[in-house]
Structure formats: C-alpha cells, structure tokens
Amino acid sequence: MMGTMDRPSPLPDEGFGRRRLKGGAFDHLVHEEPLGIELGDTRFITMRSPGQDTDLVLGFLVSEGIIPGREAILGMDFRKGTPSTETQDQQLSIDWIRVELAQAPRERVSQGRTRIHEIRPSCGICGIQDLPKLFPQGSPLRPGQPKLSQEVLLDTLQRFHKRQGLFKTTGGCHGAAVCSTEDGSVLGFGEDIGRHNALDKAIGQALSREKDFAASFVILSGRAGYELICKALRVGCPILVSISAASALSFDICRETGMTLVGFARNQSLKIYWDEDRLC
Numbered sequence: 001m002m003g004t005m006d007r008p009s010p011l012p013d014e015g016f017g018r019r020r021l022k023g024g025a026f027d028h029l030v031h032e033e034p035l036g037i038e039l040g041d042t043r044f045i046t047m048r049s050p051g052q053d054t055d056l057v058l059g060f061l062v063s064e065g066i067i068p069g070r071e072a073i074l075g076m077d078f079r080k081g082t083p084s085t086e087t088q089d090q091q092l093s094i095d096w097i098r099v100e101l102a103q104a105p106r107e108r109v110s111q112g113r114t115r116i117h118e119i120r121p122s123c124g125i126c127g128i129q130d131l132p133k134l135f136p137q138g139s140p141l142r143p144g145q146p147k148l149s150q151e152v153l154l155d156t157l158q159r160f161h162k163r164q165g166l167f168k169t170t171g172g173c174h175g176a177a178v179c180s181t182e183d184g185s186v187l188g189f190g191e192d193i194g195r196h197n198a199l200d201k202a203i204g205q206a207l208s209r210e211k212d213f214a215a216s217f218v219i220l221s222g223r224a225g226y227e228l229i230c231k232a233l234r235v236g237c238p239i240l241v242s243i244s245a246a247s248a249l250s251f252d253i254c255r256e257t258g259m260t261l262v263g264f265a266r267n268q269s270l271k272i273y274w275d276e277d278r279l280c
Contacts, residue, residue, distance in 0.1 A: 015051050015191075016170050030172040032193045038098040039066075039105060045094065049166070049173060049192045052201040053078060056190070057097050059204030063231035066105050070207045074100040141238045141258045144277040146181040146215045148239055148260075150270065153217070153279075156184030157241070157265055160219050166191040167221070175221040176202040178211070178237065187211040195222045199231055213237045217260075224263055226250045233257060239278060241265050246273050 016028045030049055037044040037057055048056060054076050061067045077100075081093030156179050163186070164175045174195040178188040187209065190201025199220065206213065217239035218232045224242035226249040232240050233253075239260040246254075246263045254261040254274045261273040272279065 015049055015166050028169050030166065030170040030193050033092055034094045036094045036096040038096060040101070042105070046194075046197065048194060048197045050095070052190055052205065053095065053097060055188075055201045055204030055208065056192070056197055057099060057200075057204065058207055059188075059190075059200035059202065061099070061105075062207060063200060063203050063234050065234055067101065070210070072102050074102055076100070139236060141233075141236075141276070142214075143258055146238065146278065147280050148181040148217055148278055149280050152181070152184045153241065153262075153265070153270070154268055157219065157243075159184070160221075163189060164191060164221065174198040175219075177219045178202050178206040178213070178216050179219060181215050181217055181239065187216055195220065195225075196227060196231070199228055203231065203235055207235070217241060219243075219265075223247070224250050224261065226253055229253050229259065229261070233259060238276075241270075 016030050018026055019029050020026055032047050033050055035046050035048050035050075035053055035056070037046070037060075039061075046056075046060075057076065058070060058073065061073070062069055067073065077098040079096045079098070081095045160175070160177055160179075163177070164173075166173050167175055173191050173193050174197075175191045176189070176195070176199040177186055179186055188202040188204065188206030188211065190198045190205065192198040192201060199218070202218070206216070213236040216237050218228075218237050218241065220228060220240070220242045222242070223244040224240060224246040226247060229240060229250045230253070238258075239262070240254075241262040242264075243266055244263065246261055251261065251273050253259070258276045260275045260278045262270050262275075262279075263273055264271040
C-alpha cells in the first residue's frame with residue numbers, strides 16, 4: 001500500500017542545527033526554541049521545534065478544549081523573533097502568534113491556568129488549577145465504529161517510521177500522526193521535541209484540512225500518557241496506537257470512555273490494552 005505517508009516529511013530549515021562536538025565531529029541536533037501565543041489578554045509560552053507553528057497552536061487550542069473547533073479562529077498573525085545565533089551566551093528570541101477568536105475563549109483558558117509559561121513540551125498539567133478539568137468532555141464514542149484492520153494498522157506503522165525525517169536526522173524528537181481507518185492515509189502529521197507538541201501539530205494539520213476524526217486513529221512515537229489520550233478524545237478520535245507502553249490512568253480512561261488503546265506497536269506486533277470491537 002502506497003500513500004502520502006510513504007514520503008519522508010519535509011525538514012524545515014530551522015528544524016535542526018549542526019554543532020561541533022567535544023571530539024571535533026559534527027552532529028545534527030534538533031532545535032528547541034520558544035513560541036509565544038497571544039489569546040486576547042492571555043499569553044502563553046511553549047518550547048517547541050520550529051515548524052508547523054500554526055498547526056501547533058490550532059491543535060493545542062482545540063485538543064485542550066480551549067476553543068470548540070477551527071471555526072472559532074478568525075485568524076492568526078505570526079511574528080518572527082530575531083534569529084538566534086550559535087553563541088552560547090545569546091538569549092533565545094521568541095516567535096509570537098496572535099490568535100483572533102470569534103468569541104471569548106472558554107473558561108478553562110481564562111481561569112483554569114495562571115502562569116504565562118504553562119504550555120510545556122513534556123508536561124500536560126502545568127498551570128492547571130482544577131483537576132477535573134483535565135478529563136475530556138465530548139460526544140460519546142460509538143462502540144464498534146470505525147473498524148480498523150490490523151493489516152492496515154501494521155502497514156501504516158511501517159510508513160509512519162519512514163515519514164519521521166527529523167527524527168532520522170537528529171534522533172531527538174517525537175512524532176505523531178492522525179490517519180484514516182479506511183486505508184491508513186495520513187490526515188495530519190507532526191514532529192517535535194515535545195510529544196504533546198507533536199500530537200498538537202498532527203491534530204492541527206488534520207483540523208486545517210477539515211478531516212473527519214471519527215474515522216481516524218492516532219499514532220504516537222512515545223508512550224501513551226493520559227494527557228495524549230485526553231487530547232485525542234477531545235477531538236473525537238476513537239483509536240490511539242502507541243509505539244511504547246500505556247499508563248494505568250490511560251488504560252482506565254480508555255476503558256471508561258470506550259476508546260481503543262494499543263501499545264508496543266512495533267516489529268509487526270501489537271499489545272491490545274482495550275478495544276470496543278473496532279480492531280478486525
């Protein structure tokens with residue numbers, strides 16, 4: 001089976017840098033730079049790998065329940081910061097994205113978070129004040145729908161690895177994809193030094209393409225932490241597949257919500273943690 005995921009993802013020029021190591025050899029290292037987000041009177045800062053910044057912001061806002069969907073955004077204004085140099089004592093510049101909304105954001109962003117730096121690449125709960133708000137609120141998943149054949153899943157996993165161009169170059173980033181359950185075609189893809197950011201990029205790209213999450217599954221290059229489970233649930237994705245393990249809380253949430261959870265998806269094998277008659 002061939003498709004868009006067979007081709008490696010284009011590498012952004014700013015995605016990695018060449019550095020001379022102690023022994024004199026050179027290596028490619030993934031970039032990690034700050035991105036600021038202005039949402040009305042609220043400002044956020046996250047560390048991310050540059051590239052797909054508007055996908056990252058869109059995916060974050062929707063998958064965190066801050067806005068209901070893509071239609072809530074009237075526009076985004078990207079402002080590039082002063083490029084950083086390789087000089088170690090040079091402070092990193094901050095790129096900014098100003099988001100214009102059709103209406104005020106939901107209560108969670110205005111009252112549930114307090115710190116300007118709450119979005120972080122590997123922390124899903126930084127700044128949250130109200131623990132119950134961590135859990136997804138959305139339409140119930142339909143048992144048995146959609147169907148995903150294990151043949152399609154295993155084939156898609158092979159092509160997912162081929163698409164991770166930034167990882168192949170640096171060995172230092174995560175990848176995530178939103179794929180069609182029908183044929184495994186990619187609906188959204190992202191790579192980033194942070195696993196939450198990678199999923200936000202993939203979700204944001206799928207949202208910008210107006211894809212149907214109800215007939216999709218998510219692939220993660222890392223462990224299936226509960227924050228990533230919740231992100232997928234908030235956009236209505238019924239199946240999540242991880243290359244690594246799932247946590248106990250992730251399992252409990254999937255069992256409670258009816259989400260299909262697959263782990264250790266590697267070397268043509270799978271561990272099915274929970275399923276609602278979707279895998280066939």
